[in-house]
Amino acid sequence: MQIEFNCDMCGKLSSDRKSHYKRKKRHFCSMSCYAEFRKTKLPKNEQHAWKGGVTPYEAHRRYVKKNPKRISHLKARRYAREKGAEGNHTLEEWQYLCIKHDNKCVFCREAKKLTKDHIVPLSKGGSDYITNIQPMCRNCNSKKHIHIYEYPELLEAKS
Numbered sequence: 653m654q655i656e657f658n659c660d661m662c663g664k665l666s667s668d669r670k671s672h673y674k675r676k677k678r679h680f681c682s683m684s685c686y687a688e689f690r691k692t693k694l695p696k697n698e699q700h701a702w703k704g705g706v707t708p709y710e711a712h713r714r715y716v717k718k719n720p721k722r723i724s725h726l727k728a729r730r731y732a733r734e735k736g737a738e739g740n741h742t743l744e745e746w747q748y749l750c751i752k753h754d755n756k757c758v759f760c761r762e763a764k765k766l767t768k769d770h771i772v773p774l775s776k777g778g779s780d781y782i783t784n785i786q787p788m789c790r791n792c793n794s795k796k797h798i799h800i801y802e803y804p805e806l807l808e809a810k811s
């Protein structure tokens with residue numbers, strides 16, 4: 653059973669099977685009219701309904717803005733994996749470690765923005781387990797180079 657209709661894009665008279673026609677919300681004479689409609693006329697709220705009406709790029713940008721810690725955590729995890737480091741840790745483990753250190757750098761004991769420092773560097777075969785990580789400010793981290801500092805509280809955590 654065929655049904656005739658006007659294309660929602662160009663208005664041309666076209667036909668389709670009735671069962672098909674009923675299932676669809678909009679009707680086009682051709683794929684190119686369909687593509688053109690999607691590009692030019694589709695209401696904003698239908699474009700990316702699954703992301704609350706924003707483009708995937710915008711959704712990602714918002715996620716990054718809302719979760720800066722998780723993003724930098726994931727970046728650091730990827731870096732460690734690329735270096736072939738053994739083990740892994742969660743963001744929660746890292747946050748707990750920072751709290752244990754009063755959110756202060758283990759080296760200068762100042763409450764600065766903390767970065768993950770691998771006690772045994774990844775380049776020296778250190779693991780990415782939380783027991784091999786200590787919170788250190790960027791400043792001290794860059795001064796550390798290849799020296800290995802041991803901290804009693806971290807040794808405690810290992811055993």
Ligand SMILES: [Zn+2]
Nearest residue numbers: 659662681685
């Ligand atoms: Zn058309």
Ligand SMILES: [Zn+2]
Nearest residue numbers: 757760789792
């Ligand atoms: Zn420091």
